[in-house]
Amino acid sequence: MNENLCHCEWDLIVVGYGAAGAAAAVEAHDLGARVLILEKMPEGGGNSAVSGGGFIVPNDAEHANEYLAATFAFAHDEMDPETVRVFARDSMHLKDFLSRLEPEAEFAVWGYANYPHLPHADCITKYTVKGPDTGGVNLFNLLDRAVKRRGIEVRYRTPAKTLVRENGRVCGVTVESNGKEVRLDARCGVVLCCGGYEYDPASLQRFAQGHSIGGLGCPGNTGDGLRMAQALGAKLWHMTAYSCPLGFRLPGHEAMCLIMMRTPGYIWVNQRGKRFVNECGIDFHSALYAVNAFNPSNHNYDAIPCYLILDERARQKGPITHALFGYLGIKEKVTLSPDWSKEVAAGAIYKADSIEALAEQIGLDPDTLAATVERWNGDVRDGCDTEFARPMKRDLKAKETMAGLSSLTLSETIEEGPYYAVPLYPALLNTQGGPKRNARAQVLDMNDLAIDGLYSAGELGSIWGTVYQGSSNVAECLVFGRIAAREACARLTDCAV
Ligand SMILES: Cc1cc2nc3c(=O)[nH]c(=O)nc-3n(C[C@H](O)[C@H](O)[C@H](O)COP(=O)(O)OP(=O)(O)OC[C@H]3O[C@@H](n4cnc5c(N)ncnc54)[C@H](O)[C@@H]3O)c2cc1C
Incomplete structure (x- = not known):
């Protein structure tokens, strides 16, 4: 001893x-x-x-x-x-x-x-x-x-x-x-x-x-x-069990920032520029399982990171997320800028005047991303997500899993530039x-x-x-x-x- x-x-x-x-x-x-x-x-x-x-x-x-x-x-x-x-x-x-x-x-x-x-x-x-x-x-x-x-x-x-x-x-x-x-x-x-x-x-x-x-x-x-x-x-x-939504990284911080959307006008795309899931259909705690499939054809995790794609209307709703809790906000007192300028300047959020230019910034194929956004916009206008059946409106009869956080509209088009992309990674709650x-x-x-x-x-x-x-x-x-x-x-x- x-x-x-x-x-x-x-x-x-x-x-x-x-x-x-x-x-x-x-x-x-x-x-x-x-x-x-x-x-x-x-x-x-x-x-x-x-x-x-x-x-x-x-x-x-x-x-x-x-x-x-x-x-x-x-x-x-x-x-x-x-x-x-x-x-x-x-x-x-x-x-x-x-x-x-x-x-x-x-x-x-x-x-x-x-x-x-x-x-x-x-x-x-x-x-x-x-x-x-x-x-x-x-x-x-x-x-x-x-x-x-x-x-x-x-x-x-x-x-x-x-x-x-x-x-x-x-x-x-x-x-x-x-x-x-x-x-x-x-x-x-x-x-x-x-x-x-x-x-x-x-x-x-x-x-x-x-x-x-x-x-x-x-x-x-x-x-x-x-x-x-x-x-x-x-x-x-x-x-193999994790309570793990998605979040983004702010340079210089070990803890990540949770993404909880304020706007229905967004989609997630993988590194092939395509949507891969009903973004609103995943239980918040289980998002890791939506992105951690290993693609055995190209030997890659295609959705780590995945990208949140939004437009100017989304930006006008305020800070990028309802970041009400987490170490970053509560202990490190980090605040998010209302106009996203701080996060864009820090390289945590990408911004471009067209979807194609945005795709180039984040290394995606511009034509594929443009086609994905166009299809999404068409589906929203027609009132039906033909890819993943994401609902257009919240079911008002259902009890909310987290009171007061989900908006009535769940799907909106992405059509007013400038456009924004946020690289998203698994962010553990525990x-x-x-x-x-x-x-x-x-x-x-x-x-x-x-x-x-x-x-x-x-x-x-x-x-x-x-x-x-x-x-x-x-x-x-x-x-x-x-x-x-x-x-x-x-x-x-x-x-x-
Ligand atoms: C942003 C966020 C939101 C969440 N929201 C909810 C929610 O609303 N509801 C819910 O049910 N769960 C939620 N969770 C999960 C929940 O917070 C945790 O599961 C729970 O708080 C864990 O509590 P604990 O006491 O086991 O551990 P912790 O509260 O994490 O405490 C563990 C402590 O042990 C200390 N420690 C580690 N190693 C050592 C060591 N060798 N010696 C001495 N001390 C050590 C650590 O520093 C830490 O202080 C959330 C998690 C996060 C991050």
């Missing part, structure tokens, strides 16, 4: 201070545990604080269980029925949990089921915490106040490096502190809440189909928990994969047996697969953070010294 190691005793160590870590710490503290939170960044929040902060609250546990289980069936994904059942049951009480932490908390409806045609979709409502900021900030600030009121210690700039296991049981971590390796012991175990691997290019290359995949969230999420759990033989799951957990938030080994003393919650080894019901990631942070704490703290009396 390293001679620099020193000992410090806690009941529970929580690695990562986002929503999952905060929920675990508060619950464990309230059960009488002495809790330490380790956070590698200078401040807490992780992805949670820059997220939309939406969380689902079903109104019927059985119906939610059936609905959520059906989302796994779409993509034939690995599902642990007991884990989903427990999630469906406990997520019903999330508003009560937050209200217990702060009785004056208020909630707003944020949307409804993402797959309304599935049985029992009506039982799903998404909520956010009301407040002066974006949903994720409001939620994390509420949790952070609860942590502070309890006097729970958070050590910032203190990344956990390895898990310590003795006599078959996880009993602490080593951390890097002031350039030294230090061992911290925890009698009841360790809860890994340290997020996904959005900012670990090596893990993305290993597990994700596609390339040039970036992140919208916290740059601290570099897959540390994945490696720590793997080192102890954890089984992995959901490694990775879902990681160490498999069970309904008791225990991390499992290759034989599906619990690794003694090791728990996880949140995005690291999320319970969700390829097809994702929006706002279930934040919900699982709160549900499994609390379960992990209760399971670990069941050992408080056994472990007393």
Whole structure:
């Protein structure tokens, strides 16, 4: 053992201070545990604080269980029925949990089921915490106040490096502190809440189909928990599952900017200058899967990047995107210019007086792009997308998956120059994969047996697969953070010294 190691005793160590870590710490503290939170960044929040902060609250546990289980069936994904059942049951009480932490908390409806045609979709409502900021900030600030009121210690700039296991049981971590390796012991175990691997290019290359995949969230999420759990033989799951819309890059920034269109007058084209999908028909979280098909004929990912094509009317609607959340806007305070001039000058958006000149700037065949735009315009005038059946108008009877963001008109022509193109890349909200957990938030080994003393919650080894019901990631942070704490703290009396 390293001679620099020193000992410090806690009941529970929580690695990562986002929503999952905060929920675990508060619950464990309230059960009488002495809790330490380790956070590698200078401040807490992780992805949670820059997220939309939406969380689902079903109104019927059985119906939610059936609905959520059906989302796994779409993509034939690995599902642990007991884990989903427990999630469906406990997520019903999330508003009560937050209200217990702060009785004056208020909630707003944020949307409804993402797959309304599935049985029992009506039982799903998404909520956010009301407040002066974006949903994720409001939620994390509420949790952070609860942590502070309890006097729970958070050590910032203190990344956990390895898990310590003795006599078959996880009993602490080593951390890097002031350039030294230090061992911290925890009698009841360790809860890994340290997020996904959005900012670990090596893990993305290993597990994700596609390339040039970036992140919208916290740059601290570099897959540390994945490696720590793997080192102890954890089984992995959901490694091909990603919650990943499209976004664009602003030079000089690691985090990407999310694209959420303000205008119906746009199309996406691939590197062959052709549309490849109903742009409005994709669930927002699943856009990666629309662009990451490898073309075996030309040995290329034809749609990474793909290009958003718009016209002057679109530009006049204001900034290029509803960039309401994400690390770029919330932590780095980057704003987008209303007239797009800043982004054009920075090379993030291309601008030209004709479609053909635009095509040349981005390296597409001018005649093909012009023909694609002409066909689109003709289809819109005729009221029918003959290529991908993109609707002209939103179905007003359908409940919105994200309240207030979709416009009534879904399709408009692109015909008033100048014209604009934005190179779009996959932009992760979060990775879902990681160490498999069970309904008791225990991390499992290759034989599906619990690794003694090791728990996880949140995005690291999320319970969700390829097809994702929006706002279930934040919900699982709160549900499994609390379960992990209760399971670990069941050992408080056994472990007393
Ligand atoms: C822009 C955006 C919008 C989103 N909107 C929603 C939404 O509305 N609803 C929803 O359900 N989901 C949403 N998501 C996804 C959701 O935010 C995440 O799944 C969730 O917040 C993950 O929470 P967490 O607590 O597991 O991890 P995080 O909140 O990411 O926290 C992990 C923390 O661990 C720290 N860490 C990493 N490694 C170490 C280490 N070795 N030692 C110590 N600390 C470490 C990180 O720095 C980070 O602070 C969104 C994501 C983004 C980026």
